[in-house]
Amino acid sequence: MVHSYEEIRQCALDILGGKEDTGYTNNQIIHFRNNVTDLLKKREEKLGQTVPFSKQDDQYFQEVFWELFRQGIITLGTENDLGQGYPYFRLSSFGQQLIDNKDVYFFHDLSSYERLIRENIPEIDDITLFYLKEAMQAFIVGCRLSSACWVSHWNIHWIGFTTPLIRTVHMLLIFKVCQRKKPSSVNSVNLNRN
Numbered sequence: 302m303v304h305s306y307e308e309i310r311q312c313a314l315d316i317l318g319g320k321e322d323t324g325y326t327n328n329q330i331i332h333f334r335n336n337v338t339d340l341l342k343k344r345e346e347k348l349g350q351t352v353p354f355s356k357q358d359d360q361y362f363q364e365v366f367w368e369l370f371r372q373g374i375i376t377l378g379t380e381n382d383l384g385q386g387y388p389y390f391r392l393s394s395f396g397q398q399l400i401d402n403k404d405v406y407f408f409h410d411l412s413s414y415e416r417l418i419r420e421n422i423p424e425i426d427d428i429t430l431f432y433l434k435e436a437m438q439a440f441i442v443g444c445r446l447s448s449a450c451w452v453s454h455w456n457i458h459w460i461g462f463t464t465p466l467i468r469t470v471h472m473l474l475i476f477k478v479c480q481r482k483k484p485s486s487v488n489s490v491n492l493n494r495n
Contacts, residue, residue, distance in 0.1 A: 303357040304341060307413065310365045312340045317375070317392050318400040328379050330388040334362050374399060411437060 315321050316336050324339055325332035338354045345351050369375045374396035379385045392400070414437050418425060439447035 303355050304352065304361065306361045306365065308341065309337060309358065309361045310368075312337045312344075313362075313365050313369065314400065316340060317369075317396065328389055328391060330366060330390065333366070333390075334359070337362060369396070 312321075313333070316323055316327060316333070321336075321340055323336040325335050327333050327336060338358075341354065342351060366375075370377075370390070373393055375390045376393040376396075377386050377390055379389045380391050382389075411434050415430065415434060418430065418433060436448045439445075
């Protein structure tokens with residue numbers, strides 16, 4: 302049996318946040334991996350089960366590590382020697398803020414995001430959810446403008462402003478914002494689509 306990406310990520314965040322005591326220091330990737338493995342084993346033993354860390358789990362761990370790096374939660378170097386490179390790493394100041402603030406929603410995957418939306422808006426329809434998930438995917442990869450556009454589409458759909466006039470005004474506003482960045486393809490946007 303394989304652990305889920307979310308299980309491995311949650312263990313990693315609990316370790317980085319200091320919620321769990323670990324056997325190794327968390328300043329090298331191999332020590333961090335061993336701590337995640339040990340924590341998963343410890344949690345499973347409390348439930349009366351043990352699942353060995355598989356090759357797939359190692360791949361998930363590697364994905365989690367580099368996703369945390371890409372998101373700015375961890376950074377290369379150590380606290381005492383910032384010039385130290387990979388495999389040494391540390392929790393970034395941004396990462397510390399995220400871990401300290403328990404009320405902030407910081408999603409890394411669509412499934413937890415969708416679950417929270419469905420829990421808070423049980424009557425949400427599939428089209429609206431599609432727009433929100435697209436916005437989330439754009440946000441995760443750092444496309445803030447695209448994310449805002451998808452949320453704007455969601456607002457129009459959710460509120461019910463689907464008349465051609467409203468859609469045209471909406472597209473004009475998006476076009477105006479995009480003109481500031483002005484990629485070459487923006488000039489060819491057809492604003493008269495229904």
